[in-house]
Structures are given as C-alpha cells and as structure tokens.
Amino acid sequence: MGLLLGDIAPNFDAVTNEGPISFHDWIGDNWVVFFSHPADFTPVCTTELGFTAKLKDEFAKRNTKAIALSVDSAEDHKAWIKDIEETQNVAMNFPIIADVDRKVSTLYSMIHPNAASAVTVRAVYVIDANKKIRATFTYPPSAGRNFNEILRLIDSLQLTDNYKVATPVNWVDGEDVIIVPTLSDADADKLFPAGYKKIKPYLRTTKQPNKG
Incomplete structure (x- = not known):
C-alpha cells in the first residue's frame, strides 16, 4: 500500500539543480506541493x-513552496530550465530533484510500471507544515495538471483546518461554505454569529468565516 492521507511524508536526502537538500529540513514550517515529471525536455512538463x-506569489500567500522531481540528472535539469525560461517567459524559482536512481520516486510511488515503466507518472502530494500528507492525486504522463485546482485545494485545506466548515462542489x-454536520445548531449559532442558511438538518451554508 502506498502513502495515505495523514501519513508523515517520508524524509529523504536528494540532489537538486539548486544543490543538495534534506526534505524535512527544506520544508521547514511551510506547506509543500511536491510533484513529479516523467522526464526532462518533455513538452507537457515544460509548460x-x-x-x-509564475505562481510564486500565489504560493507565498499560502505559506507554500513548490518542489518538482524528474528521473534525470541535475545537469540535465539546469539545461532544461534554460528551455523552460525561454519558452514560458519566466524565471525558475523552485528546485527540481534529480532522481536518477529512482529512489525518491519509488519511495513516493511515482513509478507505475503498468502505465509507464521507464518514467514517473504525474503525481502530486500536498504536504502541510507538520509534514503530513494532506492530499494526493495522479495523472498519466500524457495529461498536464491544473495548478489552479492545486491552489483551490490548498485554500480549502487551510480554511477547514481553522474553522468547522467544509467546502462544497x-x-x-x-464563496459560501458548509458548516460541518457534527456541529449542533446551538454551537453553530455561537461560532457563526452572522448566521447561516439551514437547507437540511445536515446541510447548512454560511459566509466564508475568514472573509469578514
């Protein structure tokens, strides 16, 4: 069985285009988006x-850092970054792990032999400041990911960590959020003094509590 939500993200030492890192030390007290790429010099990964x-400022607002992984070398990463910066009109600002021996990608179940035996799939791990895995998803090598969805997911996780709410479809x-069903109406009255809409006993909506 692979890594599950709530597990502590395994620590590892690795080489990146920015130099060596120890993963837990690198995380510090930040949230992290850790995502794998099938290989360097590939078109979808480049985009x-x-x-x-380009999302550096958006990640910073969420106390979040990005780190990528590819099974090629750090020197290949540095050469590829020149192409990324040229074609995408951006300066790279986060590290790419060089996982030539596939040690890290195996540790994080990023190699799916029945999908692509020689490269990683497009795995994503959202890890919180306590080093816990909070969300995961996996795309095939051919499909680019939606990073706006990753930001939305982090917004939801950070909001629901601090308030007794969940986020709807x-x-x-x-936007409005849902009061968790384990909270009684009496307690909801106290926690959400601005009020809420009771659609069903288990479905109560209210304004997002951290938006004033």
Whole structure:
C-alpha cells in the first residue's frame, strides 16, 4: 500500500539543480506541493514547470513552496530550465530533484510500471507544515495538471483546518461554505454569529468565516 492521507511524508536526502537538500529540513514550517515529471525536455512538463514558477506569489500567500522531481540528472535539469525560461517567459524559482536512481520516486510511488515503466507518472502530494500528507492525486504522463485546482485545494485545506466548515462542489475562495454536520445548531449559532442558511438538518451554508 502506498502513502495515505495523514501519513508523515517520508524524509529523504536528494540532489537538486539548486544543490543538495534534506526534505524535512527544506520544508521547514511551510506547506509543500511536491510533484513529479516523467522526464526532462518533455513538452507537457515544460509548460507545467513554467506555470508553477509564475505562481510564486500565489504560493507565498499560502505559506507554500513548490518542489518538482524528474528521473534525470541535475545537469540535465539546469539545461532544461534554460528551455523552460525561454519558452514560458519566466524565471525558475523552485528546485527540481534529480532522481536518477529512482529512489525518491519509488519511495513516493511515482513509478507505475503498468502505465509507464521507464518514467514517473504525474503525481502530486500536498504536504502541510507538520509534514503530513494532506492530499494526493495522479495523472498519466500524457495529461498536464491544473495548478489552479492545486491552489483551490490548498485554500480549502487551510480554511477547514481553522474553522468547522467544509467546502462544497466547485468552491473557490470567497464563496459560501458548509458548516460541518457534527456541529449542533446551538454551537453553530455561537461560532457563526452572522448566521447561516439551514437547507437540511445536515446541510447548512454560511459566509466564508475568514472573509469578514
């Protein structure tokens, strides 16, 4: 069985284009988006890495850092980054792990032999500041990921960590949220003094509590 939600993200030492890291030390007190790429000098990955670099300020707002992984060498990464910066009109600003021996990608179940035996799939791990895995998803090598969805997911996780709410289908930051069903109406009255809409006993919506 692979890594599960709530597990502590395994620590590892690795070489990156920015130098060696110890993963847990590198995380520090940040949230992390850790995502794998099938290989260097591939077209979909080039667009993904470029777009992620453009999200630097959005990640910073969420106390989040990005780190990528590819099974090629750090020297290949450095050469590829020149292509990414040229074609995507961005300066790269996060590390790419060089996983030539596939040690890290195996540790994180990023190699799916029945899908692609020689490369990693497009795995994503969202890891919180306590080093816990909070979300995962996996795309095939051919399909680029939606990084706006990753931001939306982090918004939901960080919101629901701090308030007794859940986020409904297609929710984006600023929209109404759902009061968790384990909270009684009496307690909801205290926690949400601005009020809420009771659609069903188990379905109560309220304004996003951290938006004033």
